[in-house]
Amino acid sequence: MNDILAQLLAALERGESLAQATILTHEGSTPRSAGSRMLLTAEGGGVRIVAGTVGGESFRQVQERAWHALQSILAEHSGLLLVVAHAGVNRALICRLIGLPLQQLFLLGQDYCGLTVLECPPQNAYRLAALNLAPGSPLALG
Structure with missing residues (x-):
């Protein structure tokens, strides 16, 4: 099971709310391609990345x-x-x-x-x- 799916299932079992960001399409040179995903959650007045990335670096x-x-x-x-x-x-x-x-x-x-x-x-x-x-x-x- 991939990391994003495992993290998503674990968070859902705990009753947490998550958002998923997915790159649908891109043009030119980008750090990630279409299909790249990331899970995010609200935390402490900000946003925490739970798993994955749609960018080049954390x-x-x-x-x-x-x-x-x-x-x-x-x-x-x-x-x-x-x-x-x-x-x-x-x-x-x-x-x-x-x-x-x-x-x-x-x-x-x-x-x-x-x-x-x-x-x-x-x-x-x-x-x-x-x-x-x-x-x-x-x-x-x-």
Whole structure:
């Protein structure tokens, strides 16, 4: 029995509600093809992936990859830095920096062209200074 079916049956036996996401069709190069499935459930104000994936990496994998990249950047550079990334990468990093469980990453707004500011002093006491500022918003850093 495949993992998704086993997880689905177990959740149904426990009386849990699940949602299934399935890729019906795709065009061009994609990390997964038609028929790829994933099970999701609501948890702690967010969404938890129960089994499967319709993407290339899990958010845990994204978080680890992005964390190592950020640490490399901070080891080589100092002062004011601009790091540009996709919303999923931003959310995963912010979760790690502020101690928010990954299941709740979609609680963090990340609009197109939104600006998020992290203060990363040498002693690694990270601080979220601004989250998802709209273009043209005033920004005062301490």
